[in-house]
Amino acid sequence: MIEKLNLTNEQEKIIKKVGEIGAENATIALSKLTGREVTLKVTDAQAISMEEIPNIIEMVEDTIFSAYTPILGILSGSMMILTPRTSGYMLIDMLNGNPPNTTKYLDRMGESALEETQNIIGNAYLNAMNDFMGTMLIPAVPRVASIYKNDVNALIRSRIKTSTDYVVTIKTDFTIENVTGIFILLLAMESLDPMMKALTERIGGGIMKFNRREVKK
Amino acid sequence: MAKKVLIVDDSAFMRKLLRDIIETRNYKVVGEAGDGSKALKLYIQLKPDIVTMDIILPNKTGIEIVKEINKVDKDNNTKIVMVTALGQRQLVMEALQAGAKEYITKPFEKDRILEVLKRLE
Numbered sequence: 001m002i003e004k005l006n007l008t009n010e011q012e013k014i015i016k017k018v019g020e021i022g023a024e025n026a027t028i029a030l031s032k033l034t035g036r037e038v039t040l041k042v043t044d045a046q047a048i049s050m051e052e053i054p055n056i057i058e059m060v061e062d063t064i065f066s067a068y069t070p071i072l073g074i075l076s077g078s079m080m081i082l083t084p085r086t087s088g089y090m091l092i093d094m095l096n097g098n099p100p101n102t103t104k105y106l107d108r109m110g111e112s113a114l115e116e117t118q119n120i121i122g123n124a125y126l127n128a129m130n131d132f133m134g135t136m137l138i139p140a141v142p143r144v145a146s147i148y149k150n151d152v153n154a155l156i157r158s159r160i161k162t163s164t165d166y167v168v169t170i171k172t173d174f175t176i177e178n179v180t181g182i183f184i185l186l187l188a189m190e191s192l193d194p195m196m197k198a199l200t201e202r203i204g205g206g207i208m209k210f211n212r213r214e215v216k217k
Numbered sequence: 218m219a220k221k222v223l224i225v226d227d228s229a230f231m232r233k234l235l236r237d238i239i240e241t242r243n244y245k246v247v248g249e250a251g252d253g254s255k256a257l258k259l260y261i262q263l264k265p266d267i268v269t270m271d272i273i274l275p276n277k278t279g280i281e282i283v284k285e286i287n288k289v290d291k292d293n294n295t296k297i298v299m300v301t302a303l304g305q306r307q308l309v310m311e312a313l314q315a316g317a318k319e320y321i322t323k324p325f326e327k328d329r330i331l332e333v334l335k336r337l338e
Contacts, residue, residue, distance in 0.1 A: 032326070096230070120323060
C-alpha cells in the first residue's frame with residue numbers, strides 16, 4: 001500500500017487538473033514530434049513519500065534511461081521521462097528516422113533525442129500549467145542519465161529541493177507503438193501554496209466554486 | 218545565391234533536424250551553436266542572413282543573445298527566428314520586442330519552418 005499524504009479537495013483538484021491538461025497538450029506535442037499515434041494516460045496524481053516513488057514506477061528492465069529537467073519559477077520541482085533501455089533505443093531510432101534496431105548504445109545524438117523528448121513533453125505540461133494558473137514556469141536545460149531502476153529514488157532526491165519527505169507526483173504513462181515510458185512531474189509540497197495563490201489570483205476562487213458545484217451533485 | 222543560416226540550439230538532435238529541413242531548399246547552414254557565447258562568436262564571424270534561435274540554452278537565454286546581437290551589430294539585416302518549446306505569450310512578446318522577426322513553437326511541422334524562412338526573404 002502506497003503511503004500518501006492527505007490533501008485538501010482543492011489541492012487534489014488542482015493536481016488532477018494539471019495532469020489532465022498537461023497530458024492533453026503533451027499528446028499533441030509528442031505525436032507531432034514522432035509523427036505517430038501516441039497514448040498518454042495519467043496514472044497517478046497524489047502526494048506521496050519519496051520512498052514510495054520506485055513502487056509506482058513499474059519498469060520491466062533493470063537499466064533505464066532518464067531525461068530530467070528542473071523547473072524554474074515560483075514552484076520548486078522537476079520533470080523527467082523514464083524509459084526502459086530497449087524502448088529508449090526504439091524511440092531514438094524513431095526520432096532519427098532510422099530503421100528499427102539501429103541504435104545499440106547511447107551516444108550523444110541519442111542522448112540529445114531523449115533530451116528533446118523530455119523538453120517537448122515537459123514544456124507541454126508547463127505551457128498548460130502557465131495557461132491554467134497564469135504562472136511563468138520555464139524548464140532548465142534537460143539532461144540524460146542511464147541508471148539502474150533501484151537508483152530512481154536517489155536521482156529524484158538529488159533533483160528536488162523540499163523540506164518534507166513528500167512530493168506531489170503526477171505520473172503519466174506514454175506509449176508510441178512499441179515504445180513505452182513514464183513522464184513524472186514532481187513538485188515540492190511547498191509548491192502547493194504558490195499554486196493555490198496563482199490560481200486564486202487568476203480565476204478569483206473559481207476552482208472553489210467548481211468544487212462546491214461538484215459536491216452538490 | 219543560397220541564404221546563409223546559423224542554427225542556435227543546445228540540442229544536437231534539434232540542430233540536425235533543422236539543418237535537414239532547411240537544406241532541402243535554397244539555404245546553406247553555415248554554422249551551428251549550442252550555447253550563447255558560441256552563437257555570438259559565429260554570428261560575428263559568419264554574418265548569416267537568418268538565425269534560428271532556441272530560448273533555453275546553457276548560460277544565457279536566446280532572448281539575451283538576440284539583444285546582444287542587436288547591440289554589437291546595430292545595422293544588421295539578419296532575420297532572427299525563435300524556435301523554442303516555450304509557448305508563453307509573455308515570452309513571445311519579449312522575443313519580438315528584442316528584435317526577433319518570427320516565433321515558432323516546437324514541435325513544428327517541416328512546412329512551418331520553410332514557410333517562415335520564405336516569408337523572411
